[in-house]
Structure formats: C-alpha cells, structure tokens
Amino acid sequence: MFILLLMNNSVHYCFSYQRRKHEGKITYVKSDELSERERNNLRNKWKAASRGYRERKKMEKAMLDLTPQSIENTLPDPAGVEAVEGQQESPGGGVVVDAPPQNEDFHPQMSSTPEREDREKKAEKRFKRLQAEKHELRKLNIHLRKQLAKMRKEKERARKSEMRAKERLRHIERGKPKGGKKLAKERKLAVVSFLTRDENSRLLPGKKDTITKNKIKEQRRILTKPLTELHVLDNSEMKKSLHLSYRQFARRRPFYVTEPKAKDRDTCACRDHENVHLLANKLYSRGLLKTKSISELLVMIVCDPKNKDCMDRVCAKCCFEEVEFPETESSSEVTWEQWKRVTSTNGERMFGNMVKQIYNGTIKELMELFSQKLESLAIHQFNWLHQAEQFR
Ligand SMILES: [Zn+2]
Numbered sequence: 001m002f003i004l005l006l007m008n009n010s011v012h013y014c015f016s017y018q019r020r021k022h023e024g025k026i027t028y029v030k031s032d033e034l035s036e037r038e039r040n041n042l043r044n045k046w047k048a049a050s051r052g053y054r055e056r057k058k059m060e061k062a063m064l065d066l067t068p069q070s071i072e073n074t075l076p077d078p079a080g081v082e083a084v085e086g087q088q089e090s091p092g093g094g095v096v097v098d099a100p101p102q103n104e105d106f107h108p109q110m111s112s113t114p115e116r117e118d119r120e121k122k123a124e125k126r127f128k129r130l131q132a133e134k135h136e137l138r139k140l141n142i143h144l145r146k147q148l149a150k151m152r153k154e155k156e157r158a159r160k161s162e163m164r165a166k167e168r169l170r171h172i173e174r175g176k177p178k179g180g181k182k183l184a185k186e187r188k189l190a191v192v193s194f195l196t197r198d199e200n201s202r203l204l205p206g207k208k209d210t211i212t213k214n215k216i217k218e219q220r221r222i223l224t225k226p227l228t229e230l231h232v233l234d235n236s237e238m239k240k241s242l243h244l245s246y247r248q249f250a251r252r253r254p255f256y257v258t259e260p261k262a263k264d265r266d267t268c269a270c271r272d273h274e275n276v277h278l279l280a281n282k283l284y285s286r287g288l289l290k291t292k293s294i295s296e297l298l299v300m301i302v303c304d305p306k307n308k309d310c311m312d313r314v315c316a317k318c319c320f321e322e323v324e325f326p327e328t329e330s331s332s333e334v335t336w337e338q339w340k341r342v343t344s345t346n347g348e349r350m351f352g353n354m355v356k357q358i359y360n361g362t363i364k365e366l367m368e369l370f371s372q373k374l375e376s377l378a379i380h381q382f383n384w385l386h387q388a389e390q391f392r
C-alpha cells in the first residue's frame with residue numbers, strides 16, 4: 001500500500017511539470033528575450049527545482065531499497081504490482097526494484113530460519129519506524145512549503161501594494177500640474193473671451209491701430225468700461241472655479257486690449273462717428289474744411305465742448321452755430337460714402353450687416369448732411385469723452 005502511495009507521489013512529482021506543460025500553463029519564453037539578470041534568475045530557479053527533484057528521487061529510491069523484497073512480494077494488494085509497473089514507466093526514474101539494497105543490515109537473500117524470521121521482523125520494525133519518520137518529515141515538508149508559499153504571497157502582495165501606492169503618487173504628481181495647467185488655460189480663455197466681447201472692448205478700425213508683442217501683431221481693442229468694473233462683471237457671470245482676484249484678472253488681459261489712450265478718445269468707431277468722418281474727409285479733400293478732426297470741428301460750433309448743454313445743442317448761445325464753408329460751386333455733383341445697416345435673409349435667419357454705400361448729390365447737399373450729422377454727433381461725442389475720462 002505504501003508503495004502505491006510512494007509511487008503516486010513520485011509519479012505526481014515527475015509528471016506535474018509535464019502535466020502543466022501539456023495544459024499550457026507553462027509559458028515558453030525565448031532566452032534572448034530576457035535580460036542577463038532574468039536569465040540568471042530563471043537558471044537558478046531551474047537548478048533549485050531539479051536539485052529538489054533529484055533529492056526526492058533519491059529519497060524515494062532509498063526508501064524503496066529499504067523495502068524488504070519479501071514484504072513487497074508477499075503484499076497481497078495487487079496495487080503493489082501496479083505500482084511497480086508504474087515505476088518503470090516513470091520518466092527519469094530508474095528501475096528501483098532490482099537495485100541493490102543500500103542498508104547494511106539488510107540481507108534479503110537469507111534462508112528461511114528462525115534467525116531469519118527474527119531479522120525480518122527487525123527489518124520490518126525498522127522499516128515501519130523509518131516509514132513513520134518519513135511520514136513526519138513529509139508532513140513537516142508540506143507544512144514548511146505551505147508557510148513558504150504564504151510568505152511569498154504576502155511578500156508579493158506587499159510589493160504590489162507598494163507599486164500601486166507609487167503609481168498613485170506618480171499619477172497625482174503627474175495629474176496636479178496637468179489639471180492646474182488646464183484650469184489656468186480655461187481661466188485665461190475665459191478672461192480673453194470676456195474682454196474681447198464688443199460690449200466690453202471696442203475694436204479700433206484704423207490701419208495704424210495695431211499693437212505688436214512677441215512678433216504677434218494684433219488689432220487694438222480699447223476697454224469700454226474701467227477694468228475694475230469689468231472684473232466685477234466677469235466674476236458675476238463666471239462659474240465659481242473661474243473666479244479671479246482683480247490682480248489675476250488684470251494679468252490675464254490680452255496685450256491688445258488696452259485702456260483708451262488720449263488719442264483714442266476722439267476716435268470713437270461707431271457708425272455715426274465713422275459717417276461724420278467720411279463726410280468730413282470728403283469736404284476736406286475738396287478744400288472746403290481746414291481740418292478732418294471731429295473734436296476741432298465741434299469746437300467751431302460750441303462755446304465749450306466740455307459743457308453738456310452746448311454739446312446737447314440746448315445752449316442758447318451756440319445752439320444755432322454751424323460750420324462755415326468757403327464760397328464754392330455748391331450745385332456741382334459729388335459722390336460720398338456712408339455706412340448703412342442692411343438686413344439680409346438667408347432662409348429663415350436674418351443678418352444685419354454694415355455696408356458702405358455710395359451716394360450722389362450736390363456739394364450743397366453734402367454740406368447740409370455734414371452739418372446735420374455733426375450736430376447730432378455732439379452729444380454722443382460729449383458722452384464718449386466723458387466715458388473715456390473715467391479711464392484716466
Ligand atoms: Zn461714436
């Protein structure tokens with residue numbers, strides 16, 4: 001019976017590798033895919049495994065050698081025969097049955113005398129004792145193996161958790177500036193899009209109204225309200241994560257969006273201003289005006305451009321004043337341009353576009369149109385100047 005047990009174990013040991021291989025649990029790795037270190041590690045592992053295998057083999061052989069043939073032969077269990085057959089099939093394992101006994105006390109070729117019986121009994125006892133020892137050792141071995149496996153598992157778990165912790169840390173470190181950058185970009189974009197809205201800054205129309213920074217040339221925009229006021233407005237409409245202090249807000253202002261300069265103050269680019277400019281330019285080019293500047297032209301018709309009543313054209317002293325033109329052929333034909341708002345439809349949608357239109361008329365008509373437009377521009381100019389002054 002014990003032989004069967006032994007055999008089974010032996011078969012189990014030598015077949016476990018083959019079995020695992022057959023089941024595809026052993027992955028084949030080419031040696032040149034591994035580093036020198038990994039190869040060495042593997043080699044050491046193999047060495048240890050085959051050493052263990054050889055030792056087990058040796059032990060089994062020794063145990064079998066100890067087995068008195070008489071017992072083996074007298075065993076009624078047919079499994080014994082089976083086991084011997086199995087033994088011969090086991091790869092790598094030598095045929096053990098015929099091996100000479102290594103125990104000196106053991107002499108199987110003995111005549112059947114009482115002395116022999118006594119010796120047989122002794123041998124049997126000894127065998128049983130050894131068997132028991134072996135059993136104990138095996139138990140110990142199994143126990144130690146289990147403990148080793150447990151320790152290895154724990155070590156592996158610790159290593160993995162350490163790796164996970166490191167990975168998490170790395171992720172956090174990597175994530176931090178990334179998320180921060182993203183938010184910073186979002187904040188900057190929010191400020192830029194807020195300040196470049198037409199209600200908050202006005203695009204200057206002139207060809208010379210550009211500003212260059214780091215070789216980037218941009219058309220200038222000027223703020224329509226003080227930056228402090230815009231900062232409050234910005235925070236009131238932005239979501240909480242995009243809220244900024246005034247300093248942060250001011251720092252994110254695009255370089256081409258500035259507070260109006262002194263000279264910007266009389267270059268309001270609204271349609272009314274532009275239309276007066278167009279008329280003034282026409283008259284100036286014909287030599288009918290000495291200046292193209294709207295503020296200079298307004299000075300001609302008011303007592304004081306800083307006085308609201310004068311600019312509102314309700315001052316009794318100046319409300320009838322008009323720009324004086326020199327004598328000229330007032331009936332000659334002339335063309336001029338004016339901006340006009342034109343609505344066009346594209347299917348269901350309506351578009352309002354500013355279009356420069358050409359008009360025809362006499363010089364007299366042009367002069368009258370100019371006077372009328374300059375007059376109505378006065379109060380707008382006053383408001384505009386007043387507003388611009390807040391930026392100083
Ligand atoms: Zn204007």
Ligand SMILES: [Zn+2]
Nearest residue numbers: 303310315318
């Ligand atoms: Zn006046």
